[in-house]
Amino acid sequence: MTRTWMADQIFPELFKFYQFAEEKLKTKFFYPQPLYRPFLSAEEQNEWMGLSSNTTIKPYIEKILTTSAHGDQVYDPFGGIVLNQCGFLDVNGFLAGIQNYLQDKQSIKFEHFDDGLMEVDTEGIVYKNYRAAKIIFCNGIGSLNSSRFEKLPIRLLKGETLTIELEEVPELIYNRGVYLVPLANNRYRVGATYETKNLARGTTEMGRIELDQKLKALIKIPYQVVSQDWGFRPTTPDRRPILGEYPESKNVIIFNGLGTKGVSLAPYFSAQLVNWLLGRGEIQSEVNIKRFKSLSSKSREVV
Ligand SMILES: Cc1cc2nc3c(=O)[nH]c(=O)nc-3n(C[C@H](O)[C@H](O)[C@H](O)COP(=O)(O)OP(=O)(O)OC[C@H]3O[C@@H](n4cnc5c(N)ncnc54)[C@H](O)[C@@H]3O)c2cc1C
Structure with missing residues (x-):
């Protein structure tokens, strides 16, 4: 019965992003549609009636039903709430669309990345026959298999x-x-x-x-x-994503910790990461990797 973290910023971004991606990739995978949540009791119904005038929650409520509205399909004797700004993403369809797009541009490879073979020097990253200014690790739980990232709290x-x-x-x-x-x-x-x-x-x-x-x-x-x-x-321990440069590994960038909400968080925070990389903005403190002081060797010595 509370607004999800940063909903007012994150939701507009995700609607814009997936609709744009559908146009660009010429595939259908994003399905905005209302969601119905039946009430469990008259008390819950009353609480929602009270909350519905709250200006921060109002934009997410399409309507409140005080009697059964979909009783032939669900158990809703106390009615329920219809929420807007909802829907679902066909994740496999979305990923397939992106992969095809990148394949057409010869900009993707499907292979295991062995970060033991990666070298970090003053000019950036060397991996096999590639050289890059930076590398972004968006490897999810894959980071747990790497000794390089053993301190990353995933x-x-x-x-x-x-x-x-x-x-x-x-x-x-x-x-x-x-x-x-x-x-x-x-x-x-x-x-x-x-x-x-x-x-x-x-x-x-x-x-x-x-x-x-x-x-x-x-x-x-x-x-x-x-x-x-x-x-x-x-x-992550504080249930917020982790973005930024891995301590003492210049040009090694982390984009991880999307937890239970990758679909909604990724559009907003990938844009934030890109803006920071391009020197156009900062990474906000709640998601900044710098909040984990224990990642730097200095604080390890203290411990
Ligand atoms: C059961 C379940 C239900 C969920 N429901 C929802 C939901 O309703 N809404 C929502 O928003 N989120 C949901 N999630 C969470 C969502 O799946 C995650 O937030 C999201 O997948 C995280 O994205 P990611 O790209 O950071 O990591 P991942 O999706 O894990 O992607 C990491 C990728 O990196 C690749 N990789 C890792 N190591 C290497 C390597 N060495 N070499 C090459 N590739 C590598 C992996 O193969 C993988 O493809 C759900 C998750 C689960 C398990």
Whole structure:
């Protein structure tokens, strides 16, 4: 019941960015659409009614429904809230579009990057037969495999999802405990779990049961589970991204820690990183790598 961090800056940027990317790549992958969140109780309904006049939250509320509005598809006896500035990104479609674009320009290579082979000298970076002024590491949890970045505070947050087939098309995106977003061929993605302790690779029975139970509490539409998937999110101790030059590694730039929100954070913060690289602006302190004092050898000596 609060606005997400920096929503007023981040949301306009993401809508602009993905719409621009669709035009540039001539592919459809961005689907802005309202989201319906059923209320669990009359108290929750009242709280939202109170909040709806709050000027900072109002722009995100399309309407508040005090009686069941989608009761044939979801459990919403107390009504619910329709939020705007919502939607979903077909991430695979977006990535495929970008990869094709870069391939056409012969500007991408698909290979493992071995940072043990990378050298940093006074003029920049040398890697195999490449020389570059700078290098940007946007390798997510891959940073954990590198001794170079062993102090970078990236933490794993495991998530599992289900792919289901529904017997009816949902009228909106539904979200309560889990989200339900469309894929192709009448299939839908249900997600996600948040697991910090059991970090074994692969899907789990526990994950399936949790998602199944939450989905059953949300929708009335019959469904079949088609498959289950999992992944690790690259999070940080303060749940903010990490941007900037890795301490004592001149020209080695980090863009990481997007955590649970890469889709919404990446457009805004990649622009911020580029502006900083071009000398047109600063990296804000909340996301600046400099906030982790323990990364520099000086403070390691103190410790
Ligand atoms: C189950 C689940 C649900 C999620 N749901 C959402 C959601 O609803 N909304 C949202 O915004 N975010 C969601 N996320 C989070 C989102 O996926 C992350 O925020 C995002 O992927 C982070 O992007 P990234 O580019 O920093 O890292 P990644 O997506 O991890 O990309 C890093 C890339 O670097 C590559 N790489 C690493 N090391 C090397 C190397 N040595 N050589 C070559 N390549 C390398 C990896 O292969 C990978 O392709 C979810 C994540 C999970 C697991």
